[in-house]
Amino acid sequence: MHEQRTDVDANIDATAATDVEADVVVVGGGSAGIAAAVSASEEGARTLLLESSGSVGGTLAWQLLEHSAGFHDVRGNQVVGGFGQRLVDRLVRGGGSPGHVRDDVGYTATRTPVDHAELALTESIMLAEAGVEVWLQSGPHAIHRAGDVIEFLAVHTPNGPRRVRAPVIIDASGDAVVASLAGVPMQPDTADTQPASLLFKLGGVDVGALLDYLREHPSEVRPGSTLGYGTDEHANVWGLGELLSAGYTSGKLGLRRTELHLAAWPQRGEVVVNATRTPVRSGDGWAGAAHAQLSHQVLQFVRWMREDVPGFAHCHLTAVGDRVGIRESRRVVGVYTMTGDDVRCGARFDDSIGCGAFPIDIHSADRPGLSHTDAVGAGFEIPARILFVPACANLVVAGRCLSSTHEANGSLRITATCFVTGEAAGVAAALAVEHGIHPEKGDYDLLRQRLLARDAIVSLNGGS
Ligand SMILES: Cc1cc2nc3c(=O)[nH]c(=O)nc-3n(C[C@H](O)[C@H](O)[C@H](O)COP(=O)(O)OP(=O)(O)OC[C@H]3O[C@@H](n4cnc5c(N)ncnc54)[C@H](O)[C@@H]3O)c2cc1C
Structure with a gap:
């Protein structure tokens, strides 16, 4: 071309x-x-x-x-x-x-x-x-x-x-x-230009079951998290490192991550997931190749969550970012x-x-953690x-x-x-x-x- x-x-x-x-x-x-x-x-x-x-x-x-x-x-x-x-x-x-x-x-x-x-x-x-x-x-x-x-x-x-x-x-x-x-x-x-992502929203999630699992496995969330605060309204979770590691080792996930970010509306059974990553150069966001790579990751994460993450067995993909998300x-x-x-x-x-x-x-x-701050x-x-x-x-x-x-x-x-x-x-x-x-x-x-x-x-x- x-x-x-x-x-x-x-x-x-x-x-x-x-x-x-x-x-x-x-x-x-x-x-x-x-x-x-x-x-x-x-x-x-x-x-x-x-x-x-x-x-x-x-x-x-x-x-x-x-x-x-x-x-x-x-x-x-x-x-x-x-x-x-x-x-x-x-x-x-x-x-x-x-x-x-x-x-x-x-x-x-x-x-x-x-x-x-x-x-x-x-x-x-x-x-x-x-x-x-x-x-x-x-x-x-x-x-x-x-x-x-x-x-x-x-x-x-x-x-x-x-x-x-x-x-x-x-x-x-x-x-x-x-x-x-x-x-x-x-x-x-710069060599370390921030990566692009595609966020996605899942419906049909039993957020209560997810939070129960996390309360029973405190090592699955970031230290200092006050899990359960305001969960009627909105819950914010960074973690799932152990499940992610098992998903990567089993080959269900192609992208190695040590944590992901979930933002949940418990009463609606909806969760937005921030997990995907791909490198981009300046002004590259329109490129379809990055979108295809991120789409592949999204579908892998959805399948893995249905199979392995408590609360997600009956989830469905309700929305995906309308374009490659450029940081x-x-x-x-x-x-x-x-x-x-x-x-x-x-x-x-x-x-x-x-x-x-x-x-x-x-x-x-290229690092498996979510971000450095x-x-x-x-x-x-x-x-x-x-x-x-x-x-x-x-x-x-x-x-x-x-x-x-x-x-x-x-x-x-x-x-x-x-x-x-x-x-x-x-x-x-x-x-x-x-x-x-x-x-x-x-x-x-x-x-x-x-x-x-x-x-x-x-x-x-x-x-x-
Ligand atoms: C994956 C991801 C997760 C993030 N998470 C958070 C978060 O949780 N909280 C938070 O506060 N921030 C977050 N950010 C950062 C934040 O979203 C962005 O930095 C911020 O939205 C940028 O705002 P903006 O107005 O500069 O650009 P944008 O919101 O991107 O708006 C630019 C607009 O310009 C339009 N446009 C582009 N080119 C043209 C053109 N040629 N002609 C006409 N229109 C054009 C686009 O369509 C778009 O509507 C995240 C970013 C990403 C990518």
């Missing part, structure tokens, strides 16, 4: 596209993009969101994540407010989340289980309420630049090609798709690059736009400068593709923190439009004031 490289401008000129204008264009309707689009629109900018799949929600909704994480530091102090908290409050009111519950494996202070479908539907409604125009099944395939400014995006839509012009573009695509098309320099690839791919080189030391040492910044506190969570494609104590501040790109003056980046090293990204990529960087990107974009300047030239104090007015937590002491 050959890939033919086409000249970007020639590609644009070849399509008779209709011109469309907005104040702010957001590419990617995941956690960061939704927060960005809602915030930009609420701050007065005419906002267009482009999402390549058929629904908003991104990885949190459609990779069926166990829970949104990162709202509190290890001591239980809240570090994320603003859009993320608004979304959680709304889900709680509608019954789509129990809210923040204690992390029963002691990994962080809290975790926030969500019903995936209710999350995505609620986010879609919030975008409409904020007045955001959303184009589904649409995304940029080429970019026209004039110097260091993106003039327009060439966008494919189900109704044909469009040229989309806006003074500010937000890349919240996870994979830094816009930045990559624009030729923005990227952080160097780490392209990350831009921004005005500042956040490092592992910034995260570990609780760095503070004059231009802080929010906080994070999730451990540096690094998974490995570095605790981060009281949390850290996030500087506005990691959202801005020197190579492209009207581009703002949010979510997991922002300017960070491999280590720092192990914490920044978590969904509560993506809500933070998305909201800050949206407000920064709206301010830039309001003042007729490029986002990085904006007044960071004003940005922080606007974020505070939106109930965001912009610094570790909670204030300005």
